[in-house]
Amino acid sequence: MAARGVAVVGAGYWGQNLVRNMAQLDRLAGICDASDAVRQKMARSYPKARVTGDLDELLDDPEIGAVMVVVPSSRHHEVARRALHAGKHVFVEKPIALSVSDGADLVRTADERDLRLMVGHLLLYHPCVEWLKRSIDAGDLGEVLYLNALRLNLGKVRSDENAMWSLAPHDISVALHLLGTSPTHVTAQGFCYLQRRTGIEDVVFLTLRFGDGRAAQIHVSWLDPDKKRQLDVVGTRKMVTFDDMAASEKVRVMDKGVDGVDQLDRAPSYESYGDLLTLRHGDIHIPHIPMREPLRAECEHFLHCVDTGERPRSDGHSAVEVLKVLQAGQQSLEAGGVPVALSPSPGGLRGPRA
Numbered sequence: 001m002a003a004r005g006v007a008v009v010g011a012g013y014w015g016q017n018l019v020r021n022m023a024q025l026d027r028l029a030g031i032c033d034a035s036d037a038v039r040q041k042m043a044r045s046y047p048k049a050r051v052t053g054d055l056d057e058l059l060d061d062p063e064i065g066a067v068m069v070v071v072p073s074s075r076h077h078e079v080a081r082r083a084l085h086a087g088k089h090v091f092v093e094k095p096i097a098l099s100v101s102d103g104a105d106l107v108r109t110a111d112e113r114d115l116r117l118m119v120g121h122l123l124l125y126h127p128c129v130e131w132l133k134r135s136i137d138a139g140d141l142g143e144v145l146y147l148n149a150l151r152l153n154l155g156k157v158r159s160d161e162n163a164m165w166s167l168a169p170h171d172i173s174v175a176l177h178l179l180g181t182s183p184t185h186v187t188a189q190g191f192c193y194l195q196r197r198t199g200i201e202d203v204v205f206l207t208l209r210f211g212d213g214r215a216a217q218i219h220v221s222w223l224d225p226d227k228k229r230q231l232d233v234v235g236t237r238k239m240v241t242f243d244d245m246a247a248s249e250k251v252r253v254m255d256k257g258v259d260g261v262d263q264l265d266r267a268p269s270y271e272s273y274g275d276l277l278t279l280r281h282g283d284i285h286i287p288h289i290p291m292r293e294p295l296r297a298e299c300e301h302f303l304h305c306v307d308t309g310e311r312p313r314s315d316g317h318s319a320v321e322v323l324k325v326l327q328a329g330q331q332s333l334e335a336g337g338v339p340v341a342l343s344p345s346p347g348g349l350r351g352p353r354a
């Protein structure tokens with residue numbers, strides 16, 4: 001069994017949440033941050049943890065078995081790589097890295113050393129996404145045709161990455177997880193309003209096209225009046241909306257659809273198509289889904305994987321699939337929205353873990 005201690009590297013806006021969770025789970029052993037002010041604050045709040053600006057101090061500590069990397073994305077590869085080379089299990093925030101080759105390098109390094117590598121695709125630990133996955137896999141929605149995701153808010157504006165890299169990893173990871181496959185083509189269109197000089201897109205519309213005709217549309221923005229976190233799943237039998245901003249009753253299952261599509265082949269003429277199709281407006285069902293904080297579930301899952309050797313649900317392999325979509329999306333953005341083809345991964349997407 002790995003040493004129990006966990007170190008968190010980067011205790012800024014997001015990292016402090018991981019620090020809090022690891023402390024509450026009684027596993028926090030160290031905190032590393034480049035900022036004096038952050039270190040002072042952490043030392044006051046967590047007097048039992050070793051707080052330092054020198055990562056090697058924590059990497060050399062045999063009591064620390066795992067490292068959580070919560071530094072800006074441009075540093076993920078470098079910091080995660082150092083931790084893996086020091087023999088530590090690694091949790092790294094999304095996106096795993098900024099290039100597919102860097103992401104693949106982390107996966108290879110972890111695999112060669114038999115270390116767990118988990119990526120912070122937080123929504124995969126959301127009870128509503130878990131519920132959706134079970135429903136889709138059980139065939140309750142029929143065949144899923146397309147997904148539509150919104151991740152909008154006013155802020156947090158970032159200057160080191162665009163809205164796609166900052167926000168879309170969540171929705172891409174959910175789309176790949178729910179559909180169980182990677183897209184064949186990615187199209188992205190982006191718009192800069194706040195940082196025109198540096199060309200950082202504030203608003204991005206991303207379309208993922210899958211080989212079997214299914215699609216996922218993702219709209220992300222940090223320049224929007226309302227905070228929206230929504231996912232619609234359109235299946236042939238049922239349609240679902242998941243509204244993460246709703247205080248309760250986040251998921252609604254609608255017995256809505258269009259019947260008669262399978263009859264169309266037998267239609268005598270195009271003009272008679274409409275007669276064969278009937279709109280179905282059935283009942284709306286609100287399932288009871290017990291809630292728990294996704295971040296706590298994510299942290300517990302990481303510790304479970306470190307302690308047992310189990311492969312994480314959001315492991316490095318699946319994170320590289322997400323990264324391929326982001327990289328293709330960036331290419332498409334830069335080319336003004338042309339579709340970019342993705343080469344299929346050998347062996348495809350690995351099956352999800354329950």
Ligand SMILES: NC(=O)c1ccc[n+]([C@@H]2O[C@H](COP(=O)([O-])OP(=O)(O)OC[C@H]3O[C@@H](n4cnc5c(N)ncnc54)[C@H](O)[C@@H]3O)[C@@H](O)[C@H]2O)c1
Binds near residue numbers: 055070075
């Ligand atoms: N899962 C989520 O929902 C979610 C939400 C927000 C941010 N994030 C991710 O968390 C990561 C951090 O984002 P943030 O908003 O907290 O950024 P931030 O700038 O607020 O914090 C980063 C911290 O890392 C420190 N740092 C930078 N380089 C370092 C290094 N080499 N060694 C040690 N410390 C270093 C900085 O001093 C700072 O305190 C990003 O990858 C981001 O994508 C995830």
